[in-house]
Amino acid sequence: MDPFRFQVEARAGRARVGRLFTPHGAVETPLFMPVGTAGSVKGLMPKDLEAIGSQVLLTNTYHLLLRPGPERVRALGGLHGFAGWKGPWLTDSGGFQVMSLGHMRRIDEEGVVFQSHLDGRLIKLTPERSIAVQEALGADLIMAFDECPPYPSPREYLEASLERTLRWLERSLKAKTRPDQALFGIAQGGTDPELRRRSTLETIRFDLPGYAIGGLAVGEPKEAMFAMVELSTRLLPEDRPRYLMGVGHPEDLVAAMGLGVDLFDCVYPTRTGRFGSALVPEGRLNLKNARFLEDRRPLEEGCDCYTCQTFGRAYLAHLVRAGEMLGGILLSLHNLRHLHRLTEAARQAIREGRYGDFAREFARRRFGREVPPWFREALAAGGHG
Amino acid sequence: MDPFRFQVEARAGRARVGRLFTPHGAVETPLFMPVGTAGSVKGLMPKDLEAIGSQVLLTNTYHLLLRPGPERVRALGGLHGFAGWKGPWLTDSGGFQVMSLGHMRRIDEEGVVFQSHLDGRLIKLTPERSIAVQEALGADLIMAFDECPPYPSPREYLEASLERTLRWLERSLKAKTRPDQALFGIAQGGTDPELRRRSTLETIRFDLPGYAIGGLAVGEPKEAMFAMVELSTRLLPEDRPRYLMGVGHPEDLVAAMGLGVDLFDCVYPTRTGRFGSALVPEGRLNLKNARFLEDRRPLEEGCDCYTCQTFGRAYLAHLVRAGEMLGGILLSLHNLRHLHRLTEAARQAIREGRYGDFAREFARRRFGREVPPWFREALAAGGHG
Numbered sequence: 125m126d127p128f129r130f131q132v133e134a135r136a137g138r139a140r141v142g143r144l145f146t147p148h149g150a151v152e153t154p155l156f157m158p159v160g161t162a163g164s165v166k167g168l169m170p171k172d173l174e175a176i177g178s179q180v181l182l183t184n185t186y187h188l189l190l191r192p193g194p195e196r197v198r199a200l201g202g203l204h205g206f207a208g209w210k211g212p213w214l215t216d217s218g219g220f221q222v223m224s225l226g227h228m229r230r231i232d233e234e235g236v237v238f239q240s241h242l243d244g245r246l247i248k249l250t251p252e253r254s255i256a257v258q259e260a261l262g263a264d265l266i267m268a269f270d271e272c273p274p275y276p277s278p279r280e281y282l283e284a285s286l287e288r289t290l291r292w293l294e295r296s297l298k299a300k301t302r303p304d305q306a307l308f309g310i311a312q313g314g315t316d317p318e319l320r321r322r323s324t325l326e327t328i329r330f331d332l333p334g335y336a337i338g339g340l341a342v343g344e345p346k347e348a349m350f351a352m353v354e355l356s357t358r359l360l361p362e363d364r365p366r367y368l369m370g371v372g373h374p375e376d377l378v379a380a381m382g383l384g385v386d387l388f389d390c391v392y393p394t395r396t397g398r399f400g401s402a403l404v405p406e407g408r409l410n411l412k413n414a415r416f417l418e419d420r421r422p423l424e425e426g427c428d429c430y431t432c433q434t435f436g437r438a439y440l441a442h443l444v445r446a447g448e449m450l451g452g453i454l455l456s457l458h459n460l461r462h463l464h465r466l467t468e469a470a471r472q473a474i475r476e477g478r479y480g481d482f483a484r485e486f487a488r489r490r491f492g493r494e495v496p497p498w499f500r501e502a503l504a505a506g507g508h509g
Numbered sequence: 510m511d512p513f514r515f516q517v518e519a520r521a522g523r524a525r526v527g528r529l530f531t532p533h534g535a536v537e538t539p540l541f542m543p544v545g546t547a548g549s550v551k552g553l554m555p556k557d558l559e560a561i562g563s564q565v566l567l568t569n570t571y572h573l574l575l576r577p578g579p580e581r582v583r584a585l586g587g588l589h590g591f592a593g594w595k596g597p598w599l600t601d602s603g604g605f606q607v608m609s610l611g612h613m614r615r616i617d618e619e620g621v622v623f624q625s626h627l628d629g630r631l632i633k634l635t636p637e638r639s640i641a642v643q644e645a646l647g648a649d650l651i652m653a654f655d656e657c658p659p660y661p662s663p664r665e666y667l668e669a670s671l672e673r674t675l676r677w678l679e680r681s682l683k684a685k686t687r688p689d690q691a692l693f694g695i696a697q698g699g700t701d702p703e704l705r706r707r708s709t710l711e712t713i714r715f716d717l718p719g720y721a722i723g724g725l726a727v728g729e730p731k732e733a734m735f736a737m738v739e740l741s742t743r744l745l746p747e748d749r750p751r752y753l754m755g756v757g758h759p760e761d762l763v764a765a766m767g768l769g770v771d772l773f774d775c776v777y778p779t780r781t782g783r784f785g786s787a788l789v790p791e792g793r794l795n796l797k798n799a800r801f802l803e804d805r806r807p808l809e810e811g812c813d814c815y816t817c818q819t820f821g822r823a824y825l826a827h828l829v830r831a832g833e834m835l836g837g838i839l840l841s842l843h844n845l846r847h848l849h850r851l852t853e854a855a856r857q858a859i860r861e862g863r864y865g866d867f868a869r870e871f872a873r874r875r876f877g878r879e880v881p882p883w884f885r886e887a888l889a890a891g892g893h894g
Binding site for chain 1 (some may be wrong): 547548549550551552553554555556572576577581584585586590591592593802803805815819820821823824827828830831833834835836837838839
């Protein structure tokens with residue numbers, strides 16, 4: 125039996141509940157993956173992630189390539205032996221961070237040469253090298269090496285880039301040797317419908333165990349982003365998981381789940397938590413605001429996370445003001461649980477055939493009377509109108 | 510029945526196992542109190558402190574006086590309602606931090622005027638004000654307002670200071686109104702045996718529920734410190750808990766427990782953890798050292814803490830090098846558990862009448878063949894020779 129089989133278990137419109145099998149356990153989709161940039165989700169112990177219902181952790185090939193280095197991680201038993209999280213891992217290809225963090229020196233057909241942001245040394249990353257690194261790290265789900273062009277980019281650049289990304293996908297697949305890892309392809313094409321369509325159709329010709337929608341959430345308008353998500357999930361095969369990379373705002377999850385996206389990741393919940401903000405159904409609470417200093421209520425009524433079950437807003441506001449580490453930790457924990465509860469509620473709504481009601485109730489609390497057009501349109505396109 | 514009664518349950522030489530009752534539960538002594546400077550033990554959730562066997566948390570009156578302010582903490586239910594730790598709390602008097610952190614402007618018979626290190630405002634702290642603040646915070650164990658003179662101080666200063674501290678103790682007691690808090694007196698006297706004796710004898714005349722040995726671990730030689738501890742525990746009543754303030758190095762705990770000290774606190778285990786060091790029976794591992802980068806062993810063989818049960822040194826060394834918050838968190842957790850295990854093992858050894866063997870085995874691993882004279886002498890004086 126395929127160790128990475130994906131079963132769609134329920135549908136509502138284009139939204140679906142799925143089960144993705146991996147060598148380190150089966151997970152339920154739609155799901156949100158916390159990001160452990162350098163091999164740890166900042167400030168959170170694996171046992172706490174498990175307790176809040178995290179299922180898959182993502183870590184960045186770029187960061188682990190620089191430090192501690194892939195061969196060291198391999199020698200220490202791969203990510204599963206090294207980092208204390210025994211469930212499935214996903215590694216990205218390193219391409220995105222090379223372009224956003226490294227000082228990129230050259231990109232050509234062969235790959236990318238960049239300067240480490242840590243010590244300035246020059247490092248070459250190619251499809252072959254990215255896969256070799258990801259095989260050393262040993263995640264369950266690995267990503268093809270791709271280029272994620274900035275927004276906006278000229279159409280000619282997008283086109284040349286997506287063609288190269290397709291050639292890099294072919295090289296990534298050829299370089300892959302481990303049968304216990306599933307390689308996902310990444311469709312690009314920016315916000316150009318024709319290029320997005322071409323990239324997606326060419327990518328699915330490789331018949332991969334999963335597909336990512338890449339190159340979005342990089343600054344484009346929401347309308348453009350969701351037009352691309354809508355197009356993508358129409359083209360992608362029903363029987364493979366779809367992963368919308370870098371997306372983690374609750375309203376984006378609800379719109380994208382409605383269109384049939386299964387996997388998400390983003391640093392947003394943990395980063396905004398470290399900066400003192402809490403995700404709630406109405407949006408975001410900035411705990412630096414003086415109005416929380418005497419507020420005994422939990423961050424979110426009805427939330428079952430340790431933070432909400434144990435502390436009031438006043439204490440959390442005190443920790444944030446005092447610069448105490450525990451503030452960012454407790455907010456990160458809540459924010460991740462908030463997204464996990466959102467996907468859990470979405471799964472239940474899909475199973476019960478009422479995703480539209482779920483999404484409208486979400487929108488009522490999140491947006492009040494001002495539901496943005498892109499959100500309505502995504503829901504309508506997903507069959508939840 | 511006295512809500513703060515203290516029962517000595519077992520003895521070995523001068524070492525003892527005790528049970529101290531408080532309105533928020535009974536605790537076993539000897540014990541080490543983690544320090545939650547500004548109302549949180551840096552980076553650690555109360556549930557994790559509970560899991561490693563923490564029994565009493567200490568927090569600093571000085572810090573909470575400045576932020577969020579005692580009236581706010583009172584309105585939020587006191588420390589027990591505010592900060593998520595449901596067991597006993599201890600607050601210090603604020604005096605020590607005024608002198609070490611604040612810009613002290615004046616000390617006189619009335620009290621201390623200092624400038625906040627946060628915003629520069631002038632604040633007066635007197636015995637009456639310290640007790641009022643500690644009553645608002647609502648810890649189970651509170652401390653008399655004292656002066657802790659620096660080391661070295663001229664004998665004349667020490668003498669005048671200890672006499673004033675005795676008058677401040679009397680005023681602290683008069684100011685106290687809450688029956689559900691126990692006020693401990695603090696003996697001073699520096700390292701002058703005659704002054705230390707006088708301060709201790711005058712302090713115990715107040716017949717208090719507990720006594721602290723103050724003014725030590727401020728830079729004096731170990732010989733001088735333990736001569737004072739030895740003298741103090743000889744003079745202090747057998748039926749009251751003795752608290753050696755600011756002491757948290759394992760070897761100091763073993764020597765002091767042997768002399769009959771019951772309570773300890775120190776930022777050392779958490780601070781050194783945040784700086785990348787782990788306490789082990791042989792001393793301290795600096796995880797920044799390159800030799801740990803490929804070391805799969807736990808920090809301490811046989812340790813039952815989450816850190817040791819889950820991660821190898823290589824991962825922790827990676828986190829420390831990468832500046833990941835989780836490194837300091839996991840090391841702090843281990844270091845506190847290390848001290849808790851040390852006091853647990855000491856209690857068992859006392860109950861079994863073999864504290865000398867316990868301390869010699871500790872010294873063998875900690876010091877090898879070079880057991881320092883102060884340690885031997887403390888053991889001999891404690892009746893474990």
